[in-house]
Amino acid sequence: MKFSFSEEQEEFRTALRRFLQAKSPTTEVRKQMQTEQGYDPAVWQQMCNELALASLHIPEEYGGAGFGIADLSIACEEMGRALLCSPYFGSVVLAATAIREAGSEDQRRQFLPAFAAGETIGALCVVEGRGGWAAEAISMVAQKDGNSYRLSGDKSHVVDGLMASVLVVVAKKPDGELGLFIVKAEADGVSRKAQASMDPTRKLAAVSFSNTPAELLNGDNASGAYERTLDIALACLAGEMVGGAERLREDALEYVSMRMQFGRSIASFQVTKHKAADMLLDVELAKSAAYYAAAAVDEGDADARGVVALAKAGASDAYIQTAVHAVQMHGGIGFTFDNDTHLWFKRAKASEVFLGDANQNRERMLQNWGDDS
C-alpha cells in the first residue's frame, strides 16, 4: 500500500477531517495555543473515546486497535492539516511507541492499555541542549539502585512534557549502553517548566531529574528500540508536515484567487501561477515520500530506515518552503498576527528541526540506504 490507500483508510481520513474541521478551526487553535496546557481535554476525550485515535498502532493484546503506521500517519497528516492542539504526537506517537518498542511483555501490558484509552498522557524525554534526538548525543547516565535505577540531569524540548503523567526518559545505563526508563511525573526529584515555544500549538517543556526513581524498560536491545521509535515518529512527523503544507498551499491558492490588483485577478499573473505550480510539486513529492515511508515501516522493508529519513528530510524542506511562499502570496497581510498563515509557518519552522533537521536526516538516510532503494 505504498502508492494508494484502502477504502477503509480513505473513509477514516474523511471522518477524521470532518471531526477536525468541527473541533479545530483556527479560532479554536488560537484559543488553545494561549493556554499553558495547550489543548482542550474535552476534545481529547472525544478523540480517544469516539474515534479511538490514541489506540491506532497499539497492538490489540495491549488494548489497542492493532493498525499500522500508515494509519497512524494518516491521523497525523489530518492533525497537521488542522493544526490540532493536542498531546497526540508526544503521547501516542513518541511515548507509547517507545514503550511498545522497548518494553517487556509485562511492561507493555502494564502501561499501554491506558495509553490506548487516552487515560495516560506520556512524553518522551531525549534532548540535552544542542544535541538533539540522536542517540549518540545523550550523556545522562542512570545510577543503579537495587533492582531499580535513579536518574539525575536535565532534558529539554520535551514535546507535551508538561501535561504528561508518564515520562519515558532516554539515558545511558551504568554499562554505557542506551536505556529507556519510565518515570512517573509526580515522582521525587522531577521538576518541569514550560519552555517558550516558537510554535505555540506544540508545547515544549524542560524536565529536570534529581535522584529520581526510574524503571528500566527491559525488552531486548534498547538501542534498536529507540531507533525504531525514531523511525516511526519520523514517518508520522513527515505525514503531519505534508498535511500542514497542503493546507498552506490550498489557503494561499484560495487567497490569490480572490484578490484583485491592477484590474485583474492576481491568480492570472504567470508569476503567481508558476509559484502555485511549484508549491503543488513540492507538496505532492513530499506527500509521496511520506506515504511510501509509512508503508515501508509497516511492510518491514530492509531500507525502511533510510526511506523514513528521506521522507522527513523532504518534508522539512517542502513544508518551510511552502510556508515561505504562502506568506509571500498573501502579501502584507501574510506576516500579520491576524492572518492565520503564521500559525502553520511556525509549525513548519519548528518541525523543520524536530527529530533532526533535513541535513541530519539526509545523513541518516544515506547511512541506511539499500542497494535496492
Next chain:
Amino acid sequence: MTTMTEDEVRSQVRDYLEANWDPNRGLVEWRGMLAESGWGMPHWPKEWLGRGLPLGMTAIVDEEFNKFGAIGAAKMGIRVLAAATILEHGTDLQKQKYLKGIMTGEETWCQLFSEPGSGSDLAGAATRADFKDGKWIINGQKVWTTSAHHADYALLLARTDWDAVKHKGLSYFILDMHQPGVQVHQLKQMNGHASFNQVFITDAAIEANMQVGELGEGWKVATTTLMNERRGADSARRYESGTDRPERIYEEERQEIATVMAPYTWYPQRTGRVDLLIDQAKAMGVWNDPDIRQEIAKTLTIAKSAEWTARRARAASQAGKPQGPEGSIGKLAASIVARSANLTHTKIAGPNAMLTGEEDGAGGVVAEILVSTPAISIAGGTDEIQRNIISERILKMPKENRTDTDRPFRDVPRNQVG
C-alpha cells in the same frame, strides 16, 4: 466494435501465430502478413488492416506475441501518430496509400509542426501553403524534426489563411519528403549530438488530395496527433532494445532499432543519471565527504519522491480513480531531478567537471550529463508551459490575458523567421 472476451482474443492470437509465425521470414514480409490478418494493429478498423478490437485489448495481443517471441507491426517513431491521425481525419485514398507502409515499417514519417518562431506557441506556425494551379505550394522553415533525414513522408502544419484568427488559418497536409524543395539539415546540440533536424521548404508541392481534414481545420487535426504523442510516450520505450536471437527476422529488427535509436544514445544522460551518483562518488573517493553526501541525498530525495509520485498516479488510474494532481507534475519533476543531478555530478567530479570525453573519469558519461540536462526542461513542453498547464488545469487559475486570438493572424506581432 467487437464483443470478444479476453480469452477468445488470446486463443485467436495464439492460433494465428502457431500457424504463421516463422522467425526465418523477412521483417517486411511478416508485417505484410500481419497487415492482412489484422493482428499487426488489432485496434484499427477491420476495413483498414485491423480487427476493430478496443484499444485496451492491444496489451493482451502484445502479451501473446511476446510469449511466442513474435515481432509485431512497426511502431517506432512518428509512424504511429501518422496512422492515428490519418485513421481519424484522412480520406480513403490516404488510408489506402499510407497505412500499410506505416505498419510494415517500409516507409518512415516525420512531423513538421514546430518552427523557429513557434515552439511553445505551436499554433503560431507561419509556414505558408498557397494554392496554385491545382497544387499546394509550401514555403517556410520547420525545426526539431526527429528522423527527417530518413523520412519518406511528413505530417505538415501550414498556414492557408492569413486573414483568419490564429487557430483557424492552419491546414494539415501530407508532404512527400523526396522532392527538391525540401532540404534537411541536422541540428547539432550543445552536447555534440545531432538528434533533430531543421527542414527548409522552398516551393515544395503537395497534391490537393493530400490535405488531411477540412481547410482551416489544421489545428484540430494536429491536436489528434499531439494527443497520440502524449499517449504513446510510454509504449515507445519498449522498443528501445531488441533481442539477440539469431534468426533472420530478429537481425532485421535489430537493424531497424539501431537506425531509429542512433540519435538518442545521449537520452539517458539528459535525465541526470541519478543511478550513477553513489558509484561515481565512491569511484572519485568522495563518498565520505559530508558536503557531497548532502548533495547526493538531496538529489536522491527528489528523484525517489518523483518516482513514487508517478507510481501513485499509476495506482490511481489502475483503480479507476479520477486523476489527481500527482498525475500532472511528472514532466516538471523530471526537470528538477535532472537539474539537481547535474549539480551533484558536478560536485562529485570536482575539477574533472572541466574535462570532457574520456578525460572526465567516467568514460565521457559524466561530461555528457553535464551538458545534456538543460534539454529536458525544454523538449516536449518547457517547464514554463508545464507550470501554465498545472496552474490552469489542475489549480483552476485563470489564463493570462491574450492579444493574439482576437484579430487576423497577419496582424499578430511575431518573430521574423530565423
